[in-house]
Amino acid sequence: MSADTDSDPHVPGLEHTTVTGWGRTAPSAARLIRPRTYEEAAAAVRDCGARGGIPRGLGRAYGDAAQNAGGAVLDMTGLDRVHAIDADGGIVLCDAGVSLHRLMEVLLPLGWFVPVSPGTRYVTVGGAIGADIHGKNHHVSGSFSRHVLSLELLTADGEIRTVVPGTPLFDATAGGMGLTGVILTATIRLQPVETSMMSVDTERAADLDDLMARLAATDHRYRYSVAWIDLLARGAATGRAVLTRGDHAPLDALPARARGNPLSFRTSRLPAAPAVLPEGLLSRTTVSLFNELWYRKAPRTRSGRLQRISAFFHPLDGVPHWNRVYGRGGFVQYQFAVGHGQEDALRRVVRRISERRCPSFLAILKRFGESDPGWLSFPVPGWTLALDIPAGLPGLGAFLDELDEEVAAAGGRVYLAKDARLRPELLAAMYPRLDDFRALRAELDPRGVFVSDLARRLHL
C-alpha cells in the first residue's frame, strides 16, 4: 500500500480513502479497491459506478494521474506475480502490479536488467507502460513500452484483450495514463548485463551551453546519460551542471574479489523521512547551499568509477518518503521536452527559472532519442528538463502557465505523469495525437468507465 493514502479509521461506515500523487497536492477521496485476482479486477471494473475507476500502481506519478475523486481507484499492487522468465532469451512475463524493484531482485542474479529504469525502482510495470516512462538510456533504448512484446488489457466491456505493438490500442495504452483499461500482465524484453555494477564517468559543465554541447557531442558513447543542473546559479554560471554517464560494468572491470558474485543486487535504505516536517525546509538559502556543495563535490572529470545500480539510477530511493521534505503543502514537478532546434526555448526557460529563484534542487536535463509510438508518450527527440518546486511558492501557478506557453510555442510538451496543473487548452498543441486518443477511448469505453482526476481536468 502506498503511503500517500490516508484513511480515517474513526469514522464508521466510511469507505473512502484520500489519495494523492507523489507530489502530495490536490488530495481527493475514492473507494480504494485492491484486487488479488484478475476476476476481482474485472468485478471492480464492472462495479465501479457512475464516477468510474482508474488503476493505480505505487503512486509515483507526481500529480493527479492515479486518483479519481468520488469514484474507484484500483490498487494493482496486489497482482504481483512474476509468471515466467526466459533466462536465455531475456524475456519476462509478469503481472502489472510487479514493481521494477522486484524485477531487479529476480532478474539481476540471472544476468538481466529492466530495459528502462526511471529515477525510482518503486514503480509498477503497469504504471511504467501507462506513463510510458523513460530513463537515462532514452537516447539509446527509447521508452519502456518499446520493450513490451505484448500485454493483457482489461477493457471497459469486461473483456481481456491481448495487445501487441503496432496496433492502435497498444499505441493508445502506451502513455495512455491507464485510461484505455487495466493492464493485467506484460511480456517484456530485457537488457543483458554481466555485473550489477555501473561504470560511471562524471564531468562538470560550466554553463548551459557547455552542457548541451557536451551532451550532443558524446552522449552516443554511453548507454546511460543524465545531467544534474543547478537552476539557482545565475549570470555566467546559469545552467552549470554535473554530467553522470555510464554503462553496465563488464565483468573484467570489477576488482578480483568482486568477480565471484558479480550479479548481487544490493541496495541500502536510510530511515524514512519523518511524517511531519516543518514548512519551508527547502528555502532558497538551503537549496542554494545544497546545490553549491553538490556541484563542488563533483569531480571536474573522472571516468570508470564503479557504482551500484541503486546508487546510479535511484539515489532518492535510499530515503523512503523523501517527498515529505516539501512539507504538508507538497510540491510540483515540472517536466517538459522541446525538440532539437528549440535550444533557444530551453535557454529561455532555464534563464527564467534561474531568475525566478525557485528553490529547486536536483533539476535534471536529459537528451532524448527518437520518439516512441505511444500517442500520449512524452519523449520527443530533443531535450527534457525536470525540476521540483514547492507547491506553496507564491505566484507559482501563473509562472508555470507562462512556461507552458513558452514550451507549447516551441512545439514542446509537458509530461502528464508529472502534471497536476496544466490547462486543457494547451494539451492538443502539445500532443498532436490527442484526437486519435479521444476517438479510440470514445469507441472502446463509450460510458467513460476509466477516468481519473487528470482525465477530468484535461478532458482526455
Next chain:
Amino acid sequence: MLGGSSEIALATARRLIARRTRTVWLAGRPSPALEEAAGQLRGLGADVHTIAFDALDPTSHEAVLGKVFAEGDIDMVLLAFGLLGDQARDEREPEAAVRVAQTNYTGAVSAGLVCARALQSQGHGSLVVMSSVAGERARRANFIYGSSKAGLDAFAQGLGDALHGTGVHVMVVRPGFVRTRMTAGLPESPLATTPEAVATAVELGLRRRSETVWVPGALRVVMSALRHLPRAAFRRLPI
C-alpha cells in the same frame, strides 16, 4: 458563489480567477446587480453563469444547486449570503428578525447540506462558510444577527468534522467588521477589514486547507480574550 452579488463573494471570485479559476457560478436572487457582477467577472477571463437562488426557499435548493453540480465538478462552494438586519427594528418586529435567522441560519443549513452531499459524491472540493466574529459571543448591539451566525458557525464546524476524510474540506471564515454595502453607515469597529482582505484570507486558507480563518488574523486573539470576559464586564464594553 451562493450570495452571488455579495461583495465578499465577488472579491473572492476575482481573486480566484486571477489564480486560474476558469468557471464561476453566481447563485443569487435575479437582479441587474447579479448580471452586472457576472459581466465584470467575464471581463477577467472566466466562464461565468448566473442562477436564481433564494436562501429563504429551502425546498428549491436541491433542484437549483443540483443543476449546477450536474454541469461539472465544483472545486469550491462559498456560502456568502447573509442579512445583517436592523437590530432595533428586528427587536420590535419579530417577523423581520425571523427573516434574518432564516436567511443566515436555516437557509445556510439547507444549502450547506445540499452542497456537502454533492461535494462528497464528487470526492473533492471545499465548502467555505462565511461566519462572523459576531457569532463568537452575542453582543447587545446585534445579537439577532450574531445568534444566527453562531448557529451557522456551529453547524459548519460540525459539518467539517462529519466530512473529514471524505476528501471534502469545510472552512469556517470569521471576518470582523467588513466595509461593504451591508455595513454602510454603521459605526466601524476596531480591526475593520475589506472584502479584498477576506478574499486573500480565503485563498490562503484554501491552499492550506485551513479549518478556521479569522480576518484579520489578530481577531482570533481578541475574540479569545472577549469570550472569557465575565458577562457583567462584557455587557459594559462599548462594542
